[in-house]
Amino acid sequence: MLRDEVGGAREVPAEGENVRELLDDLMDRFPALRAQLVRDGEIAQFVNVYVEGEDVRTLNGLDTPVDPGQTVILLPAMAGGS
Amino acid sequence: MPTYRELLAQLRSEIDEVDASRARELLASDDPPLLVDIREFDEWAEGKIPGAIHIPRGNLESRIENAAPDKSRPIVLYCAQGNRTVFGAKSLGELGYTDVVSMAGGYTDWKRNGFDTELPGGLDDTQRARYSRHLLIPEVGEEGQLKLLDSRVLLLGAGGLGSPAALYLAAAGVGTLGIVDDDRVDASNLQRQVLHSTARLGDWKAESAKQTLQELNPDVDVKTYRERLTSENVERILADGWDVIVDGADNFPTRYLINDAAVWHDIPLVHGSIYRFEGQVSVFDPARGGPCYRCLFPLPPPPELAPSCAEGGVLGVLPGIVGSLQASEALKLCLGVGESLAGRLLLFDALMTEFSEVKLRKDPECPVCGEHPTITEYVDYVEFCSGRPTHA
Numbered sequence: 001m002l003r004d005e006v007g008g009a010r011e012v013p014a015e016g017e018n019v020r021e022l023l024d025d026l027m028d029r030f031p032a033l034r035a036q037l038v039r040d041g042e043i044a045q046f047v048n049v050y051v052e053g054e055d056v057r058t059l060n061g062l063d064t065p066v067d068p069g070q071t072v073i074l075l076p077a078m079a080g081g082s
Numbered sequence: 083m084p085t086y087r088e089l090l091a092q093l094r095s096e097i098d099e100v101d102a103s104r105a106r107e108l109l110a111s112d113d114p115p116l117l118v119d120i121r122e123f124d125e126w127a128e129g130k131i132p133g134a135i136h137i138p139r140g141n142l143e144s145r146i147e148n149a150a151p152d153k154s155r156p157i158v159l160y161c162a163q164g165n166r167t168v169f170g171a172k173s174l175g176e177l178g179y180t181d182v183v184s185m186a187g188g189y190t191d192w193k194r195n196g197f198d199t200e201l202p203g204g205l206d207d208t209q210r211a212r213y214s215r216h217l218l219i220p221e222v223g224e225e226g227q228l229k230l231l232d233s234r235v236l237l238l239g240a241g242g243l244g245s246p247a248a249l250y251l252a253a254a255g256v257g258t259l260g261i262v263d264d265d266r267v268d269a270s271n272l273q274r275q276v277l278h279s280t281a282r283l284g285d286w287k288a289e290s291a292k293q294t295l296q297e298l299n300p301d302v303d304v305k306t307y308r309e310r311l312t313s314e315n316v317e318r319i320l321a322d323g324w325d326v327i328v329d330g331a332d333n334f335p336t337r338y339l340i341n342d343a344a345v346w347h348d349i350p351l352v353h354g355s356i357y358r359f360e361g362q363v364s365v366f367d368p369a370r371g372g373p374c375y376r377c378l379f380p381l382p383p384p385p386e387l388a389p390s391c392a393e394g395g396v397l398g399v400l401p402g403i404v405g406s407l408q409a410s411e412a413l414k415l416c417l418g419v420g421e422s423l424a425g426r427l428l429l430f431d432a433l434m435t436e437f438s439e440v441k442l443r444k445d446p447e448c449p450v451c452g453e454h455p456t457i458t459e460y461v462d463y464v465e466f467c468s469g470r471p472t473h474a
Contacts, residue, residue, distance in 0.1 A: 001357055053439060078357045080332055080394075081354060
């Protein structure tokens, strides 16, 4: 999921001190991501963002710090099964 | 509030009891009652009364209607001492059973009288051969295999995920499989839905699945539900009594519906979903402390942002991998061994051949499994997933 929005890549580098800056950086470069990730200035409820495997909602949300080299996973819900 | 002893004494006065000798006479009569052993599996495995069927106390209400559809049929319940059956008999009375007795003194008294007992079912020679590779594994063995034969797994969908999951569960000897699917076999299915075949194009998937599974393993009883799961039929389907549900649905409304139902019925739900090269697998089991699907995704994406496999495509083998992982989780849950994926979401990327994992936490604010649930009955799931604001 979301690969179409970033030109087919499964992993893209992004810059920022925290999740908010990192997502802003991504959405500036890939505007199609915005509708997939954000609702009313918050992470949409049908997307989870993980920093090093931890859901940022259980950390500091958009203010969760991201260190250089850490992996951030953007995970939208997907329903397919057939 | 009464103590356990007081409640037991009170209920005992409200139900009918027979002693072991009288139960034996009834069982020897021309029209014997249904004899139900309501002890736990390990107690049953050590010995039982000949002719008894086994329904553990925890499943009595959900399974009795299958075993005794006629509520006027005489039923004798027994447990170890004759206490659990007091509660069981009371409960069956409330379900409308009119001739239920509890065997006073239970299996202990039966044995003390020197009456016949036997080891339950055991495996016959054919089964020993069929399941020999399971019998060699310490975590399964004969006891585990009997547990599997006694287990009931409901599969939502006989499609991409349901196909490998059902095949492996049937091969493993899960005694009862339920299959919910309202679709027919289409040519575009055969690239991945390995339960079906070219010869079955146009057939109901549920019936095609049943045929394939019974040819694979005649030990397995396959129940088919040729219908789409809805708020209207979900209670009827769950009333048949299931230990584990495998979710291979292809749409959000069904996924939220089965999540809510599984939470309310305390049934572990093995989740799998697929898209192109990517798969997700987890186990939702709030009854044993884990999160539910709504803890993971409180809301579905609006439909325009959520392409299905029919719209976006899927690598044919991907459901084979994800559905097999679901079968593995379901088997572990039936056996009660190992660590399930409860609290973890496993991500698979076939394009990179990479597995990764993220932590899932139970949301105390979850509207269904949280501390103060705000959704306590089925909602309109199509509306809920339509992307329009709802008051739920």
